[in-house]
Amino acid sequence: MLSYLRTGPESGTWEVAWVSGYCMLTRRTAFESVGGFDEDFFLYFEDVDLCARMRGEGWVVALVRDSVARHIESTSTRAVGKERLYRHGMCVYFSKHKGRQSRFWSSVLQRMPL
Numbered sequence: 001m002l003s004y005l006r007t008g009p010e011s012g013t014w015e016v017a018w019v020s021g022y023c024m025l026t027r028r029t030a031f032e033s034v035g036g037f038d039e040d041f042f043l044y045f046e047d048v049d050l051c052a053r054m055r056g057e058g059w060v061v062a063l064v065r066d067s068v069a070r071h072i073e074s075t076s077t078r079a080v081g082k083e084r085l086y087r088h089g090m091c092v093y094f095s096k097h098k099g100r101q102s103r104f105w106s107s108v109l110q111r112m113p114l
Helices: 028-033 046-056 082-097 100-111
Strands: 013-015 062-064
């Protein structure tokens, strides 16, 4: 494991802003209370958005430090352009959750060539 990732307790739970969707476990009531995943996202940042909305409703988002998951990244998006999909998800997130300046810069980023 990379040392920069070791920033919290070694075991137990740790409250965080968001967790990755590939290994997310959520209460059904929390998921349903915010309307589930937002269909404006295709891939990337849908998990960040979900966690932000759940936190906004008073739910706690936490990392279970003793858990282990393996994720083979980009196997399904490499052929269709991961960078484009990632950038799109980021722009959708900024347009929904951030201020006017972030929305402006995300729209600039969206139009830049890859």
